[in-house]
Amino acid sequence: MSERTATEVEGIRVPGDKSLSHRALMLAPLARGTSRIRGILDADDVRSTAGCLRTLGARVPEDWSGEVEVPGPAELHDASEDLDCGNSGTTARILSGIIAGLGVEARLDGDASLRRRPMERIVYPLQAMGAKIDYEGEEGHLPFRIHSRATGSLRTMRHIPKVASAQVKSCMLLAGLAGGVRMEVVEPGRSRDHTERLLEAMGAPVEYHPVGEDAPLDEGTHVTLDPEGWDGRLEPLDFDVPGDLSSAAFLAVAALAAGRPIRLPGVGLNPTRSGFLDVIRRAGARVEVHDERSSCGEPRGDLRVEAGELRPFRVEPAEIPTLLDEVPALVALAARIPGESEIRGAEELRVKESDRLALLAENLDGLGVDVEEREDGLRVSGSEEPLRGSVRTGGDHRIAMAFGALSELPANRIEFDDRECVGVSYPGFWEDVRRAVGG
Numbered sequence: 001m002s003e004r005t006a007t008e009v010e011g012i013r014v015p016g017d018k019s020l021s022h023r024a025l026m027l028a029p030l031a032r033g034t035s036r037i038r039g040i041l042d043a044d045d046v047r048s049t050a051g052c053l054r055t056l057g058a059r060v061p062e063d064w065s066g067e068v069e070v071p072g073p074a075e076l077h078d079a080s081e082d083l084d085c086g087n088s089g090t091t092a093r094i095l096s097g098i099i100a101g102l103g104v105e106a107r108l109d110g111d112a113s114l115r116r117r118p119m120e121r122i123v124y125p126l127q128a129m130g131a132k133i134d135y136e137g138e139e140g141h142l143p144f145r146i147h148s149r150a151t152g153s154l155r156t157m158r159h160i161p162k163v164a165s166a167q168v169k170s171c172m173l174l175a176g177l178a179g180g181v182r183m184e185v186v187e188p189g190r191s192r193d194h195t196e197r198l199l200e201a202m203g204a205p206v207e208y209h210p211v212g213e214d215a216p217l218d219e220g221t222h223v224t225l226d227p228e229g230w231d232g233r234l235e236p237l238d239f240d241v242p243g244d245l246s247s248a249a250f251l252a253v254a255a256l257a258a259g260r261p262i263r264l265p266g267v268g269l270n271p272t273r274s275g276f277l278d279v280i281r282r283a284g285a286r287v288e289v290h291d292e293r294s295s296c297g298e299p300r301g302d303l304r305v306e307a308g309e310l311r312p313f314r315v316e317p318a319e320i321p322t323l324l325d326e327v328p329a330l331v332a333l334a335a336r337i338p339g340e341s342e343i344r345g346a347e348e349l350r351v352k353e354s355d356r357l358a359l360l361a362e363n364l365d366g367l368g369v370d371v372e373e374r375e376d377g378l379r380v381s382g383s384e385e386p387l388r389g390s391v392r393t394g395g396d397h398r399i400a401m402a403f404g405a406l407s408e409l410p411a412n413r414i415e416f417d418d419r420e421c422v423g424v425s426y427p428g429f430w431e432d433v434r435r436a437v438g439g
């Protein structure tokens with residue numbers, strides 16, 4: 001068997017889903033017994049969550065190579081030192097909900113990139129519930145202190161955020177859960193529903209309408225968590241974390257650009273996250289899903305992706321929440337498809353780990369690709385010309401991986417100012433992307 005075929009048959013197993021790894025670790029200490037979690041993503045962002053949880057009194061093991069046992073219920077207490085959220089917005093935003101709900105005291109901080117990201121979107125609604133939170137640096141940003149609070153002093157709430165954000169929705173649901181008050185979140189779009197699925201698997205009184213494959217994309221989300229009449233017991237998790245589709249996307253793009261098929265076993269296929277697959281299908285890729293199964297309500301399957309005749313594509317605003325973190329991968333793909341591709345309604349990308357729209361445009365331009373940056377998206381005129389130049393990552397893992405999907409192709413010569421930043425979500429990326437293109 002040639003090496004090419006061997007790689008395709010075995011496939012590349014991407015690391016565990018980042019969103020689900022954070023959530024499983026945060027929910028486990030609240031359960032009434034020991035949770036068992038397999039396939040946790042071992043990367044800097046999830047290590048940040050684990051570190052914060054330990055400071056709050058949870059017992060999270062150091063070794064994540066096999067099954068991780070997290071005992072519950074943990075007596076979470078005031079944090080004796082700062083909670084360092086590192087580069088992770090998910091850690092800062094979702095954990096704040098649990099801390100505020102429990103009424104313990106903590107000061108949260110993060111790295112320079114995280115300090116630039118907006119926190120008002122969680123601080124304001126938590127304050128409206130009755131939490132006392134003070135900014136200790138710039139208004140609206142980390143660091144901030146959540147003060148301790150008497151039990152029973154939180155108000156029930158109906159929150160209607162302006163943008164669809166799973167981190168905001170999860171923060172509020174977990175504040176309601178930990179604080180024992182009813183919480184309703186009405187979102188304008190379809191943000192990922194991992195928190196709802198895990199809570200449901202644990203027996204929490206959460207009501208939502210899981211988005212089916214055929215649900216209209218512009219349908220918002222409406223979630224209610226009502227602890228009235230519930231005994232407050234959360235069942236421990238017994239959970240197989242699926243592979244991260246957001247990581248798999250970069251390998252799929254690398255393989256598509258190289259014109260070779262790729263197999264990606266055990267990848268998460270939650271329909272609130274799978275918009276990337278719809279777009280590459282529209283662009284002419286053949287996508288097969290085999291052996292679909294699920295754990296704690298989270299579906300996963302074995303993916304096979306193969307390039308057909310690739311054509312330019314458009315991504316519409318209503319799709320953005322379902323492929324939010326995959327936009328950089330799609331932009332890299334667009335750069336390799338002759339013709340004009342377009343992404344609209346993606347202004348949230350400006351407040352991720354970097355201003356992703358600006359950095360994608362700057363770097364494509366630097367590599368000689370015709371690109372137009374718009375307030376809410378990009379227009380990319382792709383070609384098959386070799387790409388030469390250097391990439392400024394801004395320390396953003398997904399910018400590095402987007403151009404990493406192109407840099408391993410034999411004709412291209414692309415330098416990076418920082419290759420290590422992939423470590424927040426995908427430490428083995430460079431090795432895997434080389435395999436994806438057949439190297």
Ligand code: S3P
Pocket residue numbers: 018019020090164165166167168170191192324325348
């Ligand atoms: C995440 C939600 C998304 C995504 C982020 C992870 C989560 O952000 O970009 O990488 O785990 O909840 P939003 O809060 O903007 O949806």
